[in-house]
Amino acid sequence: MATVTKDLERKIEVLRDKIRHHEYRYYVLDAPEITDAEFDVLMNQLKQLENEHSVLITPDSPTQRVGGKAREGVLKARHSSPMLSLDNTYSEDELRNWDRRVRELSGRKEIEYVCELKLDGMSLALHYEDGLLVRGITRGDGTTGEDVTLNVRTVRSIPLSIPREKLKKTGIPADFEVRGEMLMPIAAFRKMNEEREQKGLSVFANPRNATAGTVRQLEPSITAQRRLDYFSYMLLKDGQTHFDTHWKTLNALDAAGFKVNASRKLVKNFAEVWTFIEQEETRREKLPYEIDGIVVKVDSTSLQEELGYTGKAPRWAIAYKYAARSGITKIEEIIVQVGRTGKLTPVAILKPVPIGGTTVSRATLHNMDEIVRLGVKIGDWVEVERGGDVIPKVTRVVEDKDHFRGHKSFHMPERCPVCGGHVVRTEGEADHRCVNASCPAKLRETILHFASRGIMNIDGMGEALVNQLTERGLVKNVADIYELTREDLLSLDRFADKSAQNILNEIGNSKKLPLERVIYGLGIRFVGERTAQFLAEHFGSMDALMNAKEEELLEVNEVGPRIAESIAEFFQEPENRELVERLRKAGLKFTGKKRERGTKLAGKTFVLTGTLAHYSRDAAKKLIEEAGGRVSGSVSKKTDYVVAGDEAGSKLEKAKELGVRVIGEKEMRELAG
Numbered sequence: 001m002a003t004v005t006k007d008l009e010r011k012i013e014v015l016r017d018k019i020r021h022h023e024y025r026y027y028v029l030d031a032p033e034i035t036d037a038e039f040d041v042l043m044n045q046l047k048q049l050e051n052e053h054s055v056l057i058t059p060d061s062p063t064q065r066v067g068g069k070a071r072e073g074v075l076k077a078r079h080s081s082p083m084l085s086l087d088n089t090y091s092e093d094e095l096r097n098w099d100r101r102v103r104e105l106s107g108r109k110e111i112e113y114v115c116e117l118k119l120d121g122m123s124l125a126l127h128y129e130d131g132l133l134v135r136g137i138t139r140g141d142g143t144t145g146e147d148v149t150l151n152v153r154t155v156r157s158i159p160l161s162i163p164r165e166k167l168k169k170t171g172i173p174a175d176f177e178v179r180g181e182m183l184m185p186i187a188a189f190r191k192m193n194e195e196r197e198q199k200g201l202s203v204f205a206n207p208r209n210a211t212a213g214t215v216r217q218l219e220p221s222i223t224a225q226r227r228l229d230y231f232s233y234m235l236l237k238d239g240q241t242h243f244d245t246h247w248k249t250l251n252a253l254d255a256a257g258f259k260v261n262a263s264r265k266l267v268k269n270f271a272e273v274w275t276f277i278e279q280e281e282t283r284r285e286k287l288p289y290e291i292d293g294i295v296v297k298v299d300s301t302s303l304q305e306e307l308g309y310t311g312k313a314p315r316w317a318i319a320y321k322y323a324a325r326s327g328i329t330k331i332e333e334i335i336v337q338v339g340r341t342g343k344l345t346p347v348a349i350l351k352p353v354p355i356g357g358t359t360v361s362r363a364t365l366h367n368m369d370e371i372v373r374l375g376v377k378i379g380d381w382v383e384v385e386r387g388g389d390v391i392p393k394v395t396r397v398v399e400d401k402d403h404f405r406g407h408k409s410f411h412m413p414e415r416c417p418v419c420g421g422h423v424v425r426t427e428g429e430a431d432h433r434c435v436n437a438s439c440p441a442k443l444r445e446t447i448l449h450f451a452s453r454g455i456m457n458i459d460g461m462g463e464a465l466v467n468q469l470t471e472r473g474l475v476k477n478v479a480d481i482y483e484l485t486r487e488d489l490l491s492l493d494r495f496a497d498k499s500a501q502n503i504l505n506e507i508g509n510s511k512k513l514p515l516e517r518v519i520y521g522l523g524i525r526f527v528g529e530r531t532a533q534f535l536a537e538h539f540g541s542m543d544a545l546m547n548a549k550e551e552e553l554l555e556v557n558e559v560g561p562r563i564a565e566s567i568a569e570f571f572q573e574p575e576n577r578e579l580v581e582r583l584r585k586a587g588l589k590f591t592g593k594k595r596e597r598g599t600k601l602a603g604k605t606f607v608l609t610g611t612l613a614h615y616s617r618d619a620a621k622k623l624i625e626e627a628g629g630r631v632s633g634s635v636s637k638k639t640d641y642v643v644a645g646d647e648a649g650s651k652l653e654k655a656k657e658l659g660v661r662v663i664g665e666k667e668m669r670e671l672a673g
């Protein structure tokens, strides 16, 4: 290992500060000063220095956001003081009454309030000790929550540490707790659901559920991929409010580097509260995340204490909720749509209803389980909600004297509505699928997927063109795209010389795109963008991937048995192999850059257990794999080494029992060279 000098230590710390500054500019202020590529250069420099001098890695280094082992189960943690909820109101009158009560109870004529957005996510507590983030806890039942520290660390708007000078300057103590709202921006939510849909996984109903699901994930590397955001709104010391006003709290958090929502206002009286509420409602549609109202809080901490609490909520705060973006209307029909994977989605055709500024005439019912859960029949009156999702959804059946029930039950068709192919529902899955491999609906969606921007990026090959190409039989699979001629295109409606040439150029350009795009474009079930990337890096060529056995596929990052099986099945199918051959002939990229692996540990199997001092779980795995070794999850006779860190548990015992060699991280590093 290279020697560590003071100079080097300083150099690394300066680099870290630079990266932290740019993370802050990007993730907290939303105002980057450098490009992503420039940022990556800095990050790679740091990673390299830390790789060479692993003793210098600190837990708050920007490289250490994703790391540690996956949680094996749920760990409970108690809150320093209860995490309360808020009383709600939907009416101006009730809000006025609340203000009156606060004034009466306090004996003051006018009260200063702080108005904030009511963010629609989940509340979460962050604990800092000596300025370092040490724990993240979900609200849970308010008294006890779940320890989700490793996931919280991956959220880049949450600082891993606050420098001492900043604490001093802002008056925040070294040990403190921040409470705030974790949320998933609408764009991230849509992207995630799209990817899940492509992989044939169930989608989340709204950004709030997606946030909760992501925060409680057992595997931090998955949380890291989903873009969560966190806004702070409370600062506690030993469970007590620290500053004498709420406004000061928010500004101190802001100055210390936490993300505090900019839409906040200190107001002098009720009239100003109401102005804020009205103003923010007009901006609601344009926000990149969901809010469901405004929170009004008494500014003075001593007055808050005087007012106290009723049951589960403070008397000093209230949530004014905006009217839900929903409407009530009638289901006139339920149709079925067929997607790329053959999934059948029931869609309610509605009597058009205005909701939050647009007219809604369709809403998704997701799948048969959802229809059963809601108890929906054709002719029912239902509530339809338009949330962060593009597609509105039916949330409940309405039944009263004005809204009679419908009578006609919906059944999933036994035959595909597009091709007449068999429809099956695999046990344990929520979705019905058309099993006909050449179903035109599947074909259409497959071609659209292949040509889309994130994959082969064939600009101009949208719905209108793909419909014509598939309907006229010019394109029966993705390889046919590369055999399209000028004449073929000119035979279509609305195609002239120039537009035909444009499409041919686009198709030609797509051949230059890297191997991972081609793999992604094949539309193998469960293989999304990231998996395709890992596969390309691991195998380095389409041929190696095509001929890989399931065991080899399982060695790829994030590939589990289900994905491995799906890939192997795909390439066993002669039709698929033929398709791939045609893509090769067409000149698509079939080789890429393989991540070179060493050979020092070739054939050796390692098991990691306990906490290592200088390596996160992922970093240790990477070190071993890059030296040609394999990391397994459980100890057996075939295990060559068990690497034991602090608090190693049953795996260590098992190793001793089986006589497997146990080593420490120093030895691991030496073995890996």
Ligand code: IVH
Binding pocket: 084, 085, 086, 087, 116, 117, 118, 119, 120, 121, 122, 123, 139, 181, 233, 295, 314, 317, 319
């Ligand atoms: S203050 C005792 N401020 O609303 C004070 N909560 O209905 C409790 N929420 O569990 C929290 N935005 O998840 C506060 N600006 C905001 C908020 C907010 C969203 C959520 C929070 C809380 C729930 C209560």
